[in-house]
Amino acid sequence: MNNPDRISQFLAAVEELRGDDPAIRTTAHTSSVSAEGWPAAETQTDAEADG
Amino acid sequence: MNEPTAVFALAPIQRLQRSRARQIHTLLQPDAAQSGTARVGGQAGLEYAVAHHLLEGAEVAARAYDQDTFAWYTRTSAAGPTGLHTPTTVGLRIILAPDLIDLSRSKISETPYVLISPATTSAPQELCELAASAFSVAAEAGFGTLLAGHAAIVVVLRRKQLGDTLDSWTITRLPGTVFADHVDEPAVLARDLVHEAGHNWLNDGLAACGVKISDEMRFFSPWKRTIRSAFGFLHACWAFPLTMIFTARVLDELSDPVRAFMTAYLVQQRDLLAATDGDHARALALLPDDDLRQRLHHVHQTARDL
Numbered sequence: 001m002n003n004p005d006r007i008s009q010f011l012a013a014v015e016e017l018r019g020d021d022p023a024i025r026t027t028a029h030t031s032s033v034s035a036e037g038w039p040a041a042e043t044q045t046d047a048e049a050d051g
Numbered sequence: 052m053n054e055p056t057a058v059f060a061l062a063p064i065q066r067l068q069r070s071r072a073r074q075i076h077t078l079l080q081p082d083a084a085q086s087g088t089a090r091v092g093g094q095a096g097l098e099y100a101v102a103h104h105l106l107e108g109a110e111v112a113a114r115a116y117d118q119d120t121f122a123w124y125t126r127t128s129a130a131g132p133t134g135l136h137t138p139t140t141v142g143l144r145i146i147l148a149p150d151l152i153d154l155s156r157s158k159i160s161e162t163p164y165v166l167i168s169p170a171t172t173s174a175p176q177e178l179c180e181l182a183a184s185a186f187s188v189a190a191e192a193g194f195g196t197l198l199a200g201h202a203a204i205v206v207v208l209r210r211k212q213l214g215d216t217l218d219s220w221t222i223t224r225l226p227g228t229v230f231a232d233h234v235d236e237p238a239v240l241a242r243d244l245v246h247e248a249g250h251n252w253l254n255d256g257l258a259a260c261g262v263k264i265s266d267e268m269r270f271f272s273p274w275k276r277t278i279r280s281a282f283g284f285l286h287a288c289w290a291f292p293l294t295m296i297f298t299a300r301v302l303d304e305l306s307d308p309v310r311a312f313m314t315a316y317l318v319q320q321r322d323l324l325a326a327t328d329g330d331h332a333r334a335l336a337l338l339p340d341d342d343l344r345q346r347l348h349h350v351h352q353t354a355r356d357l
Contacts, residue, residue, distance in 0.1 A: 007113045007121060013078050014110050 055193040055296060058346050059200070059252060063259035068099040068200065072129065075102040079109060079125045094130065094142055100203035100227025101131040101145070104167040107159065107224060111166070123169045131167055137179040139186040141199040146182045148174035148207040160222040164230065165206055178207050184237035185244055192300040194245050197293075201251035202244045204228040210235060213312050219243045221250045236309050238301055242316070245297045249290040253347075260340040270334055273326040281334050288324075288331050289347055292354030295320045299357050317357070324354055 072095070076083070109124035130136070136143040147165060154163035165171075173179060182205050189198050204225075209232045211217055217239075219231035229247040233240045257264070270284040271277070274291060298317045305313060331351055338344040 007116065007118070010078065010109065010121075011113050014106065014113075017074060017078060017106075 055293075055350075056196045058350060059194075059197040061256060061259070061342070061346070064200065064252070064255045065095065067255055067259035068095050072099045072102040075106045076129055079105055096200035096227055097131070097143055097145070097203040098129045099200075100225070101129065101167065103225050103227070104131070104204070108166045108168055120169060127167075132171070135167070135171065135173050137173065137183060139183045140190045141186050141195050144182065144186065144202075145204045146174040146179045146207065147171065147204065148178050151208065159224045162220045162222060162230070164222060164225060164228075166225075167204075174207055178233075181233065181235060181237060181240060182207065185240040188237050188301060188304075189241040189245055189297065192241075192297050194241075194248075194293075194297055197248050197252060198244055201227055201248035201255070202229045205244065206230045208232045213239070213308055217243065219247050221247045221254075223254055226251050226255060238305055238309055238313065241301075242294050242297055242313070246290045246294045249293040250286055253286055253289050256343055256346075260343050262338060262340050262343060265337055268333065268337060270330040271326075273323040281337050284327075284330065285334050285338070285347065288327050288334070288351055291320055292324060292350050295324065295354040295357055296350070320354075321357065324351075327351075328355070 076098075105124050105127055109121055112118075112120035112124060130143065131145055135145045135147075137146045138144075145167070147167075149165045149171075151163075154165050156163050174182070186195075186198055186202075189195065204227060206228065208218065208230055211232050211234050213234050213236070215232075215234070217232040217234070219229065221229055229244055229251070231240065231243045231247065233243075256262075264280075264282045264285065266280045266282065268281055269278045270281065272279040272284055272287050274287050275283075279287070295317055298313050298320075302310060302313055302317070331348075335344050335348055338347070
């Protein structure tokens with residue numbers, strides 16, 4: 001059984017683990033190829049946030 | 052010769068994955084004895100991906116003081132619940148197909164996502180078989196090493212029709228996990244797994260080699276048709292060429308209408324990639340790691356030569 005100390009210790013350790021690289025990036029890709037001229041509609045994003 | 056394999060085998064990435072998985076495992080199970088076995092290939096990739104799910108899930112449970120769920124995360128094995136495993140040519144994979152309404156949104160991602168939890172079940176059999184077939188197609192084309200290490204958990208999103216817009220994505224907090232629509236065609240899903248695993252590979256490669264890319268210079272991306280950071284531009288100039296190389300390698304094995312679809316995709320990508328030549332060389336110059344730079348250049352050039 002976990003106790004509050006165990007959870008607090010875990011959360012502190014998580015902060016420490018992530019401490020050296022807090023950046024969050026997302027790569028999202030949308031592709032579309034149609035039969036009518038095969039237009040491109042590609043998007044790709046990257047974002048950074050605290051975390 | 053399945054030449055792409057050599058591009059993806061990068062020792063610092065393998066060390067990073069083992070080290071990171073071990074760190075997370077120690078954090079979750081501080082009293083457990085560490086296995087001295089050096090995981091390799093698909094198993095290492097699976098444990099790396101699962102570790103990040105367990106870490107995120109345990110953190111959510113811990114912040115909610117949900118002790119039962121937290122306890123589940125701290126006792127789940129490194130490769131995840133065995134009931135979730137699907138055997139494939141690149142090793143055990145976890146294939147999920149959650150209801151879209153159950154996808155989470157939080158500050159860890161701009162896109163929706165799902166974490167392995169006590170309630171998680173495997174995707175239906177037909178989707179597991181589709182994914183397994185996609186892994187086989189990709190491996191046969193020389194992308195087995197890439198997918199073994201960087202597409203261990205596949206979250207199948209929506210069933211689309213050939214020609215529909217397909218969405219797929221990855222997030223850095225869940226390396227080794229790929230979210231993707233599908234059209235019930237292994238080769239098309241394999242193409243998108245290659246693309247997203249490519250993003251995961253590059254994120255790991257940059258981290259493993261300690262590379263930070265300066266965002267001072269920006270470049271026009273023909274895919275997004277906008278000016279992008281060097282990070283985003285280099286990602287696109289890596290992931291799209293990988294899908295071109297994959298597509299060129301599998302075309303002869305395909306039948307219409309998938310063959311016509313993939314042929315059109317390759318034609319489309321050739322034109323887009325051609326617009327990146329000068330900028331790609333300038334963006335690569337921002338990469339201080341010779342090995343990484345050479346690999347990115349090689350893939351870009353190989354796709355340009357198609």
